[in-house]
Amino acid sequence: MRPLPVIEGADQPFWRALRARAVRVQRCSNCGAYRFPAARFCAHCRSEGFDWREVAPSGTVESWCVFHRAYFEGLEVPYTVIQVRLDCGVRLFSNPIGVEPHALAIGLPVEAVFEDITPEITLLKFKPRNPSQ
Amino acid sequence: MSQSVAVVGVGNTRYGKLPDYDAYELGLWALKDALADCGLRFEDIDGLIVNRIPDYQRFCEIAGLNPSYVSITPGQGRFSGICIETAAALIRDGIAATVALVYGNNGRSGGDRYGGAGDTYGSGGGGLWFAYGMTSPGAFHALMGRRHMELYGTTAEELGSVSKTFREHAALNPAAVMRTPFTLADYHASRYICEPLHLLDYCLINDGGVALILTSGERARDLVQPPVYLRGYGMATALTGSSFPPDDFWRAPMRKAAEKSFANAGATHADVSALMIYDNFTPTVLFALEGFGYCREGESGPFVAQGHLKLGARYPTNTSGGHLSESYMQGWALNAEAVRQIRGACGERQVEDCTFVHYMAAAPVVTSIIYGRDPS
Numbered sequence: 376m377r378p379l380p381v382i383e384g385a386d387q388p389f390w391r392a393l394r395a396r397a398v399r400v401q402r403c404s405n406c407g408a409y410r411f412p413a414a415r416f417c418a419h420c421r422s423e424g425f426d427w428r429e430v431a432p433s434g435t436v437e438s439w440c441v442f443h444r445a446y447f448e449g450l451e452v453p454y455t456v457i458q459v460r461l462d463c464g465v466r467l468f469s470n471p472i473g474v475e476p477h478a479l480a481i482g483l484p485v486e487a488v489f490e491d492i493t494p495e496i497t498l499l500k501f502k503p504r505n506p507s508q
Numbered sequence: 509m510s511q512s513v514a515v516v517g518v519g520n521t522r523y524g525k526l527p528d529y530d531a532y533e534l535g536l537w538a539l540k541d542a543l544a545d546c547g548l549r550f551e552d553i554d555g556l557i558v559n560r561i562p563d564y565q566r567f568c569e570i571a572g573l574n575p576s577y578v579s580i581t582p583g584q585g586r587f588s589g590i591c592i593e594t595a596a597a598l599i600r601d602g603i604a605a606t607v608a609l610v611y612g613n614n615g616r617s618g619g620d621r622y623g624g625a626g627d628t629y630g631s632g633g634g635g636l637w638f639a640y641g642m643t644s645p646g647a648f649h650a651l652m653g654r655r656h657m658e659l660y661g662t663t664a665e666e667l668g669s670v671s672k673t674f675r676e677h678a679a680l681n682p683a684a685v686m687r688t689p690f691t692l693a694d695y696h697a698s699r700y701i702c703e704p705l706h707l708l709d710y711c712l713i714n715d716g717g718v719a720l721i722l723t724s725g726e727r728a729r730d731l732v733q734p735p736v737y738l739r740g741y742g743m744a745t746a747l748t749g750s751s752f753p754p755d756d757f758w759r760a761p762m763r764k765a766a767e768k769s770f771a772n773a774g775a776t777h778a779d780v781s782a783l784m785i786y787d788n789f790t791p792t793v794l795f796a797l798e799g800f801g802y803c804r805e806g807e808s809g810p811f812v813a814q815g816h817l818k819l820g821a822r823y824p825t826n827t828s829g830g831h832l833s834e835s836y837m838q839g840w841a842l843n844a845e846a847v848r849q850i851r852g853a854c855g856e857r858q859v860e861d862c863t864f865v866h867y868m869a870a871a872p873v874v875t876s877i878i879y880g881r882d883p884s
Contacts, residue, residue, distance in 0.1 A: 378625070378638035386636075412636055418748060438658075438753065440650035441703035442641055446624035450641045453703075458651050458752060466752045468642040476703075481658045498639055 377449030379496055385413035388427040393497040396489050400465050402428040409463040432487030433504060434461040439471070439479045459485060459501055472502040512725030512883045513596040514735035517546030518844040519719045523685050523835035526715040527617040534717030535561045535612030536571050542719035547732040548606065553721075555604025557581060557591045559611045560838065567610070577604045583613070585786060588839030589867065589875025593741045595722045605723060611840045612717040620713065622646065646710055646789060650702040652753045653791035657704060660806035664704060666813045667790040668695035671708045671832050673817050674787065678829025680819070680857040685714050686833045709790040711831035718840035720847070725883050736847045739864070739880035740773025742766070743873065750872040758870045762799025765876040766868075773864070773878040777801060780878075781862040782849055783817070783825040784842035786869035787832050793817075793825070796870040819857060827857045839875075843867055846879045 382390035389411065392399035400411040405422035409430065416423055437458040445452045455476050459467045471479065472488045485501035492498055519541025521534050529537065535558065543549065556575040558564050560583030568578065577598060581587040588611070595607040622629070623644030637643070656662045672695060678684035690708070698707040728735035744761035746754055770776060785796045794808035802823060803811040817825035828834040828845040835841050846865040848854050867877040 378641075380636065380639045437755075438651040438655040440647050440654055440705075441700070442647065443700040443703060444623075446627075446643050447638065447641060453700075454641050456637075456640060456642045456647065456651075466749070468637040468640055468752075470640050481655060492639075496639075500640075 377492070378447045379493065380498075382496055386411070389413070390496065392427070392429065393489055393499055394495075397429050398432045398461070398487060398499065399427045399429050400463065401425045409465050411465045411467070430461060430463040430465070434459045434485055434501070436479055436481060436483040436485055437466070438481065439476060441476050455479075457501065467499065469498075470500050472500045474503050511600050513599050513722055513738045514725050514728035515720055515722050515738070515847045515879070516728045516731045516733055516735055517542040517548065517719070517721030518847050519543070519545055520683070520837070520841065520844060521717040523683060523716040523837070524714050525616055526614070529614060529715065531561050531612035531614045531717075532567050532570050533612070534614060534715060535567060535610040535719065538612070538717035538719040539571065539608060539610050542608070542721050545733060546721050548721060552606050553608045555595065555598050555607035557594065557607070557609050559583065559587050559591055559609065559840070561610065561612045575604070575608075577607075583838070585788060585838035586869055586871040586873040586875065588843060589869050589877060590743065590873065592720065592722070592738070592843060592877055593743055593875060596738050596741065599722060599724055605727065607722045609720045609722070610717070611719065611837065613837065614715045615836070616713050616715045622713070644702065646705060647702045648753060649789040649791050650705045652757060652795070653704050653789070655753065656757065656791060656794060660809065662794065662809035664696065665692060666794075666809035667704070667709055668692050668706075669813050670787070670790040670793045670817065671695060673812070673815075674826045674830045674832045677819060677827050677857055678833035680855070681828050681834055684829040684834040685712055686829070705789060705791075708832075711788050712833070712836045714836050716835050716837055716841075718837050718844055720840070720843065734851055734881075735883075736850045737880045737883050738877060739775065740769035740771070740878040742768030742772075742876045745873045747872050757795040757799065758872070758874060759795075759799045759805065761874040762796065762868070762870060762876075763801070765874045766800045769876040769878050773880065774884070775864055775878060775880070780823065780864045780866045782827060782846075782859045782865045783823050784846045784865060784867040785825055785830070786839055786842065786871065787826060787830040790832070792870050796868050799870055799874070800866070800868050800876065819859070824859050827854060827859060839867070839869055843877070846877075850879055850881050
């Protein structure tokens with residue numbers, strides 16, 4: 376079986392939002408910095424106050440790599456992992472949709488694709504952003 | 509710096525597959541070897557830091573040690589440099605007169621995996637990304653390597669030349685695990701693990717142990733081996749946000765650690781005879797060359813391809829073969845090699861008139877150590 380994220384922990388609001396086709400991350404109510412995964416304290420101002428904010432489901436590619444060695448059952452190699460910075464500043468690892476590795480580039484604008492992998496779990500993946508949008 | 513500190517003893521086990529020994533026993537084997545090297549006794553050790561060995565109490569029980577100072581550090585490669593710099597501080601502060609640093613690694617026989625379900629690389633949050641297939645220190649460095657290629661035009665040939673050069677050095681080192689030279693064609697033909705990195709861009713996984721004995725320069729002069737002085741050292745970190753690759757390839761902390769260590773060594777790049785660069789993966793070597801100022805930003809690819817790291821060239825690097833070919837001793841064996849080079853004890857792979865050797869590690873914790881033949 377493929378590896379599944381723990382959706383019931385501190386990041387539950389993130390996973391619930393994906394299910395509803397939105398991206399929500401924690402936002403510090405003191406300094407406004409966004410963060411993910413969930414943390415009690417803000418790493419910038421160490422404040423405890425936060426809320427879960429919906430953010431723009433878009434970002435840019437920072438790098439990528441292609442796994443040829445299989446580390447997990449249920450994930451067929453080769454597959455590509457991308458490093459993405461959301462426009463709100465939060466960084467994520469993910470997979471690209473509809474784009475081959477050779478067509479990836481640093482700074483490539485991408486937008487969210489919500490991929491349901493079980494009846495409860497949705498992953499946040501990315502496809503190249505349509506230039507006209 | 510006020511009081512000088514020197515490495516007076518180095519020891520190591522055989523390297524390879526040693527299934528009959530656990531990490532404690534590998535550490536003790538290396539420690540016996542290091543004490544024999546410098547003519548000191550177990551009773552002379554009053555400071556001890558163990559690394560990757562699971563428990564300091566058990567280690568002391570097995571080794572029959574009651575040091576005044578004892579500590580334990582996690583099995584991450586960045587800790588070799590940290591331990592050495594800490595040992596120097598303990599000696600300078602009079603907390604301990606003679607410090608033993610002991611490393612034991614049974615990862616090969618113990619079946620250690622560096623990716624997949626048990627992966628904790630980074631700050632322990634690795635499991636978060638498993639659903640996307642993201643795992644392993646190798647993939648982290650593949651992401652950094654790809655970014656370097658895209659930004660600066662670094663090529664696979666250039667990465668391959670690092671690995672090929674270190675293998676040529678290992679061919680001259682009887683202790684090295686992998687000693688058969690290969691061509692760039694062999695490099696290209698080796699399978700991808702995580703593209704752009706091939707198998708030959710990855711360090712080995714093997715069993716072994718290393719120990720170093722340090723004391724003050726003053727005491728060192730009475731011992732068997734010529735002292736090798738810690739002329740300069742420095743540390744810097746980039747830990748915030750370090751679950752992800754740094755934008756600057758750790759250049760900022762490396763610059764800081766380099767400046768500090770060169771300043772207190774009273775030396776410059778021009779004085780350095782050889783380099784020992786933490787080589788978990790080939791791209792790390794490129795990042796270190798740039799960050800520590802041996803070439804300019806983005807120019808490390810052509811720099812290595814021009815052959816500057818080879819024995820006989822300007823900056824012979826990882827003359828033992830490094831982690832890529834000698835032994836995966838997480839920085840420890842590179843520091844042992846630095847000491848042996850300055851002693852002039854490296855046989856066929858000896859660097860001529862070796863006066864300064866620079867050990868450096870590019871990671872979220874950067875360490876820089878400049879070893880010197882002369883006390884000042």
